[in-house]
Amino acid sequence: MRLRPLLRKELVWSKRNLAALIVLLVVVPAVFAGASVAFQTVVPTDMPVAVVGAGENVSDADLSVVEGAVTFFSDPVRYESTEHALEDLRRESVYAVIEIPSGVAAQSDGRLEFVLHVDGSLVPFRETSKAITSIANARLSAALPVDVRVTRTVLEPTHTLPEFLMPLLLFGVITLFAFTYVPYNLAAERTALDRIRTESSLEALAVSKLLFFTALMSIPVGIFWVVARQFEYSLAVLTPGAIAALFVSFLLMSIVAMTIMFLSRFSTTGRFLNVLVLFGLFALGGLIYPVGFFSPLRRAIARLVPVHYGMIVVRSAMLKDLPLSLFTDWLVGLVIVTVLAGAGLELSIIAYRRWIS
């Protein structure tokens, strides 16, 4: 066996494909290793919890006392009204709402009744919320010279774990498609681009692909709908809010994937970058697990990712069948980001044309 010439060839080949190897051997490991910092605790210790007065008589001092007591297991956020706090509970902006009775700071005897509202559809938090209720009871009892009782109320319909997993699995499917099949399809047709440019345009090509692939997403949606019916899941797969968020999110992700391919001139590096974005979204985008359970850093990162909001809308709409109006701001934001991404795609096409000319 003459290994040396072949080993030398591998070395030369690696030099020619340095960008792809840097992505795989440097960027990906760095992102994976760096992402570990986002996983700091197993049980949530600083998830956002709404603190709100049960009536108008609740003073700032009352709220401050409770905020101090619940800081041990949460990151308290003060709300002006219970209605607003519950709305944010439904939107997964907070994971529990503590209603404070009046007289917390002043009362020296008797009993104080607190109510801890949790979202029943958020299955991973259901059991945890029982423990948190006990902890809240203990902390408030220790902090106050009165008899404290914390009552846990579960809002929204409760679901099983399989039902909870369905929306995120469906979202996972469209994310996978956007960052693997779409770039593969575009790169596979690279040889036709010159003729497309003379008979049509790269913009028309991109738009036709986006429209077609977005329409294709009806198939996995249909399959999830059939499976949900088959297993008699309490799940509104075809609710307008879920469909809208799912399709706009897919469109956005496909546009990003295509932009990467045009900017990388359809190279192998471009495909690896897309896979990297895919992993990044799953690891840091809060697509799989509610982000409130993770570190503030990871939460902050996830909340910078537009499709994170798309995932929450899909989950909320399917599990809770909430009105679309509750998420109008997020959906409009998602559409605006998608339009901006479309402008980015156009710029990448212009850059591609300049490069190859």
Next chain:
Amino acid sequence: MIANAPQTLTVKNLRREYGPVVALDGVSLAVEPGTLHCLVGPNGSGKTTLFRILLGLTQPTGGVISRPEATVGVGFQRPSWYPDLTVAENLHVFGRLMDVPADGWQEYVVDVLGLDRVRHRRAGALSGGYAKKLDLALALLKRPRFLLLDEPLADLDDVSESQFLDFLASYAGAGNAVFVSTHRIADFATVLDRVTVLDHGRVVFDETSEELTTDDRSMTEMYTELVGPTDAKSP
């Protein structure tokens, strides 16, 4: 700068630079209907750059292009089609894209190029010759008044090459303009109406066939004298 001209494809004083490299240096020529016009030059002479500028795929850094108001068909040096579609599917997709009427012309082109036997074969699995033929078929699909072909004989066998040359001559004879970019002048010696020789980005020769000898060897010798022996192919 692009001006409008209805009948003739004309370039004047065309210039294209890639950083310090001058690919085209003041190129002027005119492609007229009813002629088979060969653009000849050695590898790296600027033929493909000029070809891509004519198609609008590359922007010139200077000069004027007057494009005819007529249909233009293009054959690329590297065949350009969908590799995952069959020959028939490629013809159908691009035919629809070009609004080609169903008047039998497409079948005629398939027949002329001998593509019928591979009609249902995936384009990406075609041999080099058939891959080129599919590209030529797509160039001819809309029966263009201006047919621009970059190295059209590459990968064709001798019989196919001869048949296709005859076809090109008759196509030009029917009043269409055929503009061919090639580095093998001898292949076109018997059919061309005009030849433009490009070397180091400059036009070094531009004459009609009447002004040239019809002898292949003389044409090859003439070409060799102009550009040197490197790329001249003996007939």
